[in-house]
Amino acid sequence: MSATATGPRRAALAGQVAIVTGAARGIGRGYALRLARLGAAVVVVDRDLRSYEEFDAERELMTAAGTADEIAAMGGRALAIEADLSDARSARQMVDQVMDACGRIDVCVCNAGGGTGAMTENTASRLDLGQLAAVLDRNLLTTVNTCAPVAEVMRARRSGKIVTVSSVSGLQPRPDGGYAHYAAAKAAIIMYTRCLAQELGPEGVTANVIAPGAIGTGRLLPKMRELGLDEVTRDIALRRLGTVEDCAGVIEFLATDLSDYVTGQVIRVDGGLRG
Numbered sequence: 001m002s003a004t005a006t007g008p009r010r011a012a013l014a015g016q017v018a019i020v021t022g023a024a025r026g027i028g029r030g031y032a033l034r035l036a037r038l039g040a041a042v043v044v045v046d047r048d049l050r051s052y053e054e055f056d057a058e059r060e061l062m063t064a065a066g067t068a069d070e071i072a073a074m075g076g077r078a079l080a081i082e083a084d085l086s087d088a089r090s091a092r093q094m095v096d097q098v099m100d101a102c103g104r105i106d107v108c109v110c111n112a113g114g115g116t117g118a119m120t121e122n123t124a125s126r127l128d129l130g131q132l133a134a135v136l137d138r139n140l141l142t143t144v145n146t147c148a149p150v151a152e153v154m155r156a157r158r159s160g161k162i163v164t165v166s167s168v169s170g171l172q173p174r175p176d177g178g179y180a181h182y183a184a185a186k187a188a189i190i191m192y193t194r195c196l197a198q199e200l201g202p203e204g205v206t207a208n209v210i211a212p213g214a215i216g217t218g219r220l221l222p223k224m225r226e227l228g229l230d231e232v233t234r235d236i237a238l239r240r241l242g243t244v245e246d247c248a249g250v251i252e253f254l255a256t257d258l259s260d261y262v263t264g265q266v267i268r269v270d271g272g273l274r275g
Contacts, residue, residue: 012256014039017102019095021045021085021146022112025052026217027165029067030244031109031251032078038252040107041077043098044068047084047112057218085112086137091145099153107255108150110164113139115182124180132181139185144192147207151200158204163254164193166211168268172275186211190266197264206263208254213270216241237272 018035022028024046036042044067052058064070068080079101083094098105115138116131143164154160169179170186190209197207214232216224224232224241233239247269253259254267 010037011039012252013107016040016106017043017098017104018107018109018255019043019045019098019105019146019150020109020111021142022114023067024049025055025058025062025067026219027212027215027244027247028109028111029061029070030248031111032067033070034245034248034252035107035109035255036071036074036076036078038256040255041079041102042068042071043079043081043102044071045081045083045085045094045112047082049080049082052218055219057222059218061218085142085145088145088148091142092149095146095149095153104157105150105153105160107161108146108154108163109251109255110143110146110162112142112146113165113185115179118178119174120176120178122179122181123177127181132184135181135185136188139182140188140192143189147192147196151196151205154205155200155203160205161255161259162193162196162200162205162207163251164189164207164209166190166193166209166266168211168213168270168273168275171211171266171268194264201263206254206259208259208263209266210247210250210254211266211268211270212242212247213268213273214241215247215269216243233271235274236270237274240271242269242271 018040020032023032023044032042032044049066064073068078071078081094083090085091166186166189169183193207193209250269
């Protein structure tokens with residue numbers, strides 16, 4: 001009998017513990033909700049657990065005071081932790097807190113990140129070094145700082161799934177060479193994850209990358225509408241923006257036994273972006 005949306009797959013992560021960083025809003029929130037629906041106890045980590053309040057569209061999507069509260073309201077188990085993951089000590093304390101509360105870590109989705117400035121700024125030869133440092137901290141450093149202590153836990157159990165979050169920006173440059181600081185940070189995450197996969201593979205731990213394209217989150221959709229949706233989707237084969245659920249479906253694959261023989265891979269979720 002095949003699994004259905006209301007059948008066995010809903011319990012695919014029953015008894016497991018999943019960390020999702022940057023989960024207070026947007027795509028990270030979507031990842032956390034999907035993993036909770038699959039039966040995992042979800043640790044919602046963010047520098048600010050109420051960051052959704054900064055954006056009207058994100059605030060309107062919330063059904064409770066925070067992502068962890070939404071999971072609890074739907075009958076799931078959740079733990080909320082505020083942590084600045086660009087600080088290695090803070091990241092390790094977060095993992096220690098998870099182990100004290102849950103006793104295990106089976107899945108870790110390193111979603112925390114973000115860019116700075118306009119898309120046309122920070123071309124490769126005109127990088128603002130302050131913004132470059134900030135973007136490396138937000139993306140690469142948060143990923144490294146999270147993966148290091150998580151890998152120790154998974155290595156000891158000889159099992160686990162790590163998913164890092166890059167972007168199509170880390171795979172192909174913008175035509176104008178802009179946003180190079182963000183592109184470089186996201187490209188670095190890809191190579192870091194591939195190295196992690198080689199290191200941890202013999203110990204039963206997988207490490208893969210999801211690389212979203214133009215995703216219509218509550219924060220980004222208004223900006224995309226200003227640019228014109230036809231313009232944004234012109235080079236996308238499916239001629240539409242991606243959704244949070246499009247990305248969450250790939251996270252489901254990478255976090256469950258569906259991907260047990262997949263590691264060191266980059267999965268683009270970009271609707272067939274030409275480039």
